[in-house]
Amino acid sequence: MAEHKIKPSIPRNSLIWLLIAQVLVILPLLWHVPLWIIGLWLVCAAWRIQVFRMRMQFPKAIVKVAMMVSAAFAVYLSRGSLVGLDAGVALLLTAFVLKLVELRSKRDALVLIYLGFFTVVTSYLFDDSILAAGYSLLSVTALLAALVGLQQTVLTGRPGKTVTQAAAILLQAIPVALLLFLFFPRLDPLWVLPAPKDKGVTGISDHMSPGDIAELSQSSELVFRASFTGEIPTQNQLYWRALTLPYFDGRTWHMQNMTSDLLAPEWQAQGDMLEYSVIMQPSSRTWLYSLAVSQTEQKDIRLMNDFRLQHNTPIHRTYLYQARAWPEALAEPKLSPEKYRFYLQLPHKVNPQARAWAQQLRQSYPDDESLVRAVLRTFNQGEYFYTLKPPRLGKHSVDEFLFATQTGFCEHYSSSMTFVLRAAGIPARVVTGYQGGEVNRAENYVQVRQYDAHSWVEYWRLGFGWHRVDPTFQVAPERIEQGLQEALRGESLNTGLLSPLSYRHINWINQLRISWDTLNYTWQKNVLGYQAERQKNWLKGLLGEISWQRIGVGLVITIALLFALISLWLFKPWQTRLSETQRLLKQFERLLAKRQYKREPAEGLRAFQARIQADLSPPQRMALDAFVHSYEQNEYANVPVPAVQLKQQLQTLRHSLAGR
Amino acid sequence: MSAWRHWLAAWWSRRLPAQTRVKLGQKHIFIVPTMAGYAFAAALLLMLMVAINYQNSLAYALTFLLASVGLLSILHTWRNLAGLQLIGLPAEACFVGENARFPIRLQATRRTYQAIGLGWLRQKMLVTDVAKHSEQQVELSLAVKRRGKHSAERIRVETRFPLGIWVAWSQVDLAQSVLVYPKPIEAPLELAGVAAGEDAVEGLATAGRGVDDYQGLEAWQQGDSLRRVNWKAWSKGQGLWIKQFAELKGAQTQLNFSALGGDVEYRLSVLCAQVLKLTQQETPFSLQLLEQTIGPGTGAAHQAECLTALALFAGAEHG
Numbered sequence: 001m002a003e004h005k006i007k008p009s010i011p012r013n014s015l016i017w018l019l020i021a022q023v024l025v026i027l028p029l030l031w032h033v034p035l036w037i038i039g040l041w042l043v044c045a046a047w048r049i050q051v052f053r054m055r056m057q058f059p060k061a062i063v064k065v066a067m068m069v070s071a072a073f074a075v076y077l078s079r080g081s082l083v084g085l086d087a088g089v090a091l092l093l094t095a096f097v098l099k100l101v102e103l104r105s106k107r108d109a110l111v112l113i114y115l116g117f118f119t120v121v122t123s124y125l126f127d128d129s130i131l132a133a134g135y136s137l138l139s140v141t142a143l144l145a146a147l148v149g150l151q152q153t154v155l156t157g158r159p160g161k162t163v164t165q166a167a168a169i170l171l172q173a174i175p176v177a178l179l180l181f182l183f184f185p186r187l188d189p190l191w192v193l194p195a196p197k198d199k200g201v202t203g204i205s206d207h208m209s210p211g212d213i214a215e216l217s218q219s220s221e222l223v224f225r226a227s228f229t230g231e232i233p234t235q236n237q238l239y240w241r242a243l244t245l246p247y248f249d250g251r252t253w254h255m256q257n258m259t260s261d262l263l264a265p266e267w268q269a270q271g272d273m274l275e276y277s278v279i280m281q282p283s284s285r286t287w288l289y290s291l292a293v294s295q296t297e298q299k300d301i302r303l304m305n306d307f308r309l310q311h312n313t314p315i316h317r318t319y320l321y322q323a324r325a326w327p328e329a330l331a332e333p334k335l336s337p338e339k340y341r342f343y344l345q346l347p348h349k350v351n352p353q354a355r356a357w358a359q360q361l362r363q364s365y366p367d368d369e370s371l372v373r374a375v376l377r378t379f380n381q382g383e384y385f386y387t388l389k390p391p392r393l394g395k396h397s398v399d400e401f402l403f404a405t406q407t408g409f410c411e412h413y414s415s416s417m418t419f420v421l422r423a424a425g426i427p428a429r430v431v432t433g434y435q436g437g438e439v440n441r442a443e444n445y446v447q448v449r450q451y452d453a454h455s456w457v458e459y460w461r462l463g464f465g466w467h468r469v470d471p472t473f474q475v476a477p478e479r480i481e482q483g484l485q486e487a488l489r490g491e492s493l494n495t496g497l498l499s500p501l502s503y504r505h506i507n508w509i510n511q512l513r514i515s516w517d518t519l520n521y522t523w524q525k526n527v528l529g530y531q532a533e534r535q536k537n538w539l540k541g542l543l544g545e546i547s548w549q550r551i552g553v554g555l556v557i558t559i560a561l562l563f564a565l566i567s568l569w570l571f572k573p574w575q576t577r578l579s580e581t582q583r584l585l586k587q588f589e590r591l592l593a594k595r596q597y598k599r600e601p602a603e604g605l606r607a608f609q610a611r612i613q614a615d616l617s618p619p620q621r622m623a624l625d626a627f628v629h630s631y632e633q634n635e636y637a638n639v640p641v642p643a644v645q646l647k648q649q650l651q652t653l654r655h656s657l658a659g660r
Numbered sequence: 661m662s663a664w665r666h667w668l669a670a671w672w673s674r675r676l677p678a679q680t681r682v683k684l685g686q687k688h689i690f691i692v693p694t695m696a697g698y699a700f701a702a703a704l705l706l707m708l709m710v711a712i713n714y715q716n717s718l719a720y721a722l723t724f725l726l727a728s729v730g731l732l733s734i735l736h737t738w739r740n741l742a743g744l745q746l747i748g749l750p751a752e753a754c755f756v757g758e759n760a761r762f763p764i765r766l767q768a769t770r771r772t773y774q775a776i777g778l779g780w781l782r783q784k785m786l787v788t789d790v791a792k793h794s795e796q797q798v799e800l801s802l803a804v805k806r807r808g809k810h811s812a813e814r815i816r817v818e819t820r821f822p823l824g825i826w827v828a829w830s831q832v833d834l835a836q837s838v839l840v841y842p843k844p845i846e847a848p849l850e851l852a853g854v855a856a857g858e859d860a861v862e863g864l865a866t867a868g869r870g871v872d873d874y875q876g877l878e879a880w881q882q883g884d885s886l887r888r889v890n891w892k893a894w895s896k897g898q899g900l901w902i903k904q905f906a907e908l909k910g911a912q913t914q915l916n917f918s919a920l921g922g923d924v925e926y927r928l929s930v931l932c933a934q935v936l937k938l939t940q941q942e943t944p945f946s947l948q949l950l951e952q953t954i955g956p957g958t959g960a961a962h963q964a965e966c967l968t969a970l971a972l973f974a975g976a977e978h979g
Contacts, residue, residue, distance in 0.1 A: 106824075114699065114700065117707065117726060118703060118710075121711070121716075121719045121723070124716050124722070125710075125719075128716065132718075136722070140722065140725070140726075144823075147822075147823050148821075150824060151822055151823065153789055165822055166822075169732060169822065169823075170725070170729060173732050174725070175728075176732070177721070177727070180724035181720060181724050184724065189714075190709070190713060316714075317714065317715060317716060527721075530717050563732075563735070566732065567735050570739055571739060578769070579769070640747045640749055640765055
C-alpha cells in the first residue's frame, strides 16, 4: 500500500534538487566571493550525503557553532569587514552552505530554499546581463523543484518528474509576472544600501597624467550605448564629455571641486537640437556622458557648472537616461574674475620652454582665436606623431613633449595645448571623455568602448564662451573620423585572442557580434532600463494619464482574468468528470453498442439487460449480469465495489462476446 | 468552548452532511496559506526591498515571477483535491482496547492526486498518492475505549502539494461506524457460570452444527474452521465447502449473563471470552442476556450475533 506516515525528514528527491540548486546558485557568485567557499561547500555536501546514507551523524551543536564562527572569521579575513555588500554576500553564501549540514527537517529545507531565492537576487547586483538572467532561471527552476519535492511522498520521488512540474508552474506564472513587472510602480530607493565593490572598473578617472588614456585604450570593455531620435551625427561631432580637469600640478591634470560647481551655468541654446538617450554600464562614478551642452529632465541628474551631467549617486547598475543637446550653444559668455584666474592657473617653475613659446605666440597673435589656430597649425605641420606607446616624460613633461619627443597620445596633445594657451593668457581646460563610437545601423545606436577614451581642449573668449578644439585631430584626423582602429593601423590594439573584436575583418563573426550586441542593447534598454522614468513614459504612451489607483484596479482585474484563463486551462470544465465506475459504464455501453445493442438514453440498466438478454449465450448472460450487478451495488446500493473488479468483469464480458 | 465546538460541528453537518461517498468539489474545499506560505511572502517582501533599493530590474522580475508562482499555486493546490472521491467502506468490528480501523477508498479522476493527507482532526496524517484512473485504499485507525456502536469522527483531508505554501482541506463525514465488542477477559470455566447440565438439558439437539456426525456440505463462510474444509472438492475447483457435522451431545452449553458475578462490563467481557473460546472449540452454545436468548448454535454467524448482542447490551443498569 502506497502510504506512509508524514515524517519531517526530507524526501530524497528534494535533497537531490536542493544540492543541484545550490551548485547552480553559488556558481555565478564565485567571482565575487572568496574561493574557500567552494571547499566549504564540498565538505558540507559530502557530509550531508553521508548523513543521508547513514554513514555519518549530523554535527553536534558545538561543532555547528564552531563552524559558524570560523566561517564568519574567514569572511572577515578575506573581505576585511563584515559589513558592505561583498562581505554581506559572502556571509549569506556561507550561511547558505553551512545550513546544508543541519538539514534535518522540512523546515530546514524550506529555509535553505528561501535563502537560495534570495541569493539569486543578490547575484543580479553583480551581473544583470541577459546571460546571467537566463542562467538564473535554471537556478530558480531547481529551487522550485526542491520545493515541490519537499511536498511529495517519498515513493513518488522521480527527480525528472518533479522538475517538470516545477518548470510547468514557472511557465504558467510568466504572464502574471510580466504584468506585474510592467505595471508595478517603480519606487525611489527607501534607504541607501551598500553598493557592490568595484572590481577593476576601468574608465575615465578624476585626473589625467600622460599615458593614462593610452592605457585605457587597451580595453575593449563597453562603456555606454547611445541612441538618437534622429540621424546619428557624424563621428567628428561625437565628443562625449565626462569631466573637465582644470587644475594642473606640473604633471597631472586634476578635477577640482568648487562651490561654484553646483551653480547652474549660464548658457543659451542655439542652433540645432539633438535628442538622445544613453544606457551606460556601471561605472561607480557619478559623472555621466553627454554631448555639450546637454539638458535633461531627470531629477536625479544635474547640469554642473562645467557643463557636465552628474548623477546624485554613483552609478552601480546599468543606467538609462535621456537628454537633449545643443552642440552650438553659447556656453558661459561671461566668466567671473575669480574663475577667469582659476582657468589661467599654472604651476611655477615648470616647462620654461613652453612658457617662452607662449609669450612668443602672444606677441605675434594678439587675437586669441588666431593664437589658437597657430598652436593647432604647429601640431599639424610640425613633426608630431600619434602613438599608443609614447616615450616616458620627465619633470618638464610639456617641454619634453613639445620640443623633444613630439610623439604622444591624445592626452599629451590636449595637456600641452592647454598649458600653452594658459601661459599665453587664454582661459582653458582639459576635457576628458569619449570620442566617436561604433555605429549599429540595425538599431540606430552608437556603441562606445573604453578604447574610445579621449581628451581635448576647451578655451574661453569673452562673449563667445567656451569653445572646443581638438589638437589630436591635427595630428591624426583619421582617429576622429574613423576611430582608433584606423588611426593605429600599425600598432595592434590589444583586444585579446578571444575577443570577437579581434576578428572584425571576418564578416560572419562580425555580423554575429553585431547581432549579439543589438540583443544586449535591447535587453539593457527595455529590461534593465525599465525604471521609474521609462515606466512613466511608457505608461503615458499607453494610457495617456497616469493614475496609480486606476492602474492598481486595472492590474487586479487583469490578473484575475488571467487567473480565470489559466484555471480554465487547468481544470478543463468542458470535460465531463466521470468517476472511475461511470467511465467503465461508458465503456460497457460502447462495447454493447458495437454489437448492435444500443442502450436508449432513458433506458434503465436493468431494462436494458432484460431487453438484450434473450440474444445472449449463457456465459455471456452471466458476464453481463455480473457487471450490471456490481455496478448497481456500487452506485445505488452503497456497497462500494473496487473499480478493479468492475474492470475485470467488463473484460470477461468483452471476451465472452468476442468468443461468440 | 464546548458550545462553540457544538456550533461548529452543527455547522459542518449542515454544510457537509454525512455521506458514504463524497466527491470533493467547490463546496467542500477550503484553501488557506500555511506557515511556509507566510514565510514565502516574507522572503518575497525582502526581495522586493532589494529590488527597490538597488533599482534592479532583474530583482523586480524574479520577485514578481515568484509572487506569480505563489498565487498560481492556489489553483494547483486546489486542483490537487478537487474531484477526488472518498468512499467510506464498512469498518470491521473490533474489541475494546484495539484500534478500530476505518477503510477509506480514494478514487481519482483523469488526474493524478499527489500527497493527499488523511486523518482525524489534530492527529497525524496518512499521506498517499492516487494515480489517475485508479483507486487507493487506506485505513484510518482509532483507539476505542467503550463497547457499542461508534460513529467515526469527521475526517480531515488535505493537501499542500505542489509548493507547500497553501493548504487545501476539507472535513468530510463518510457516515462510517464501527461495532466495538467488549474486551474479552479469560476466566475459569466453572466460575464463568456456564450452566451446563440439569436445567439446560433440552434432549438430543441436532439443530446446531457440531463435530460428531457428518451431515453434508455447506458453503464456507468467513470464520469457519479450515480443518473442516472439503479440500478434495476445492482442489477440483468446486469452491470451498465445509463438511457439516451434527453435534450429538445430550447437554447444551449455555452462557448466562445473570449467572455471573461482578459488574456489568466485567460480566460482558467474560462472556465475550467464552463466546470466542466456545466458537473456536466448535462447541454449540446459547447465550442468555436477561430476556434475550441467542442460539443454541455454533460457527461464525452465531459468534457474530452473540458478540453484537454483547456489544449493544443495554440492560446494564438492571442486571
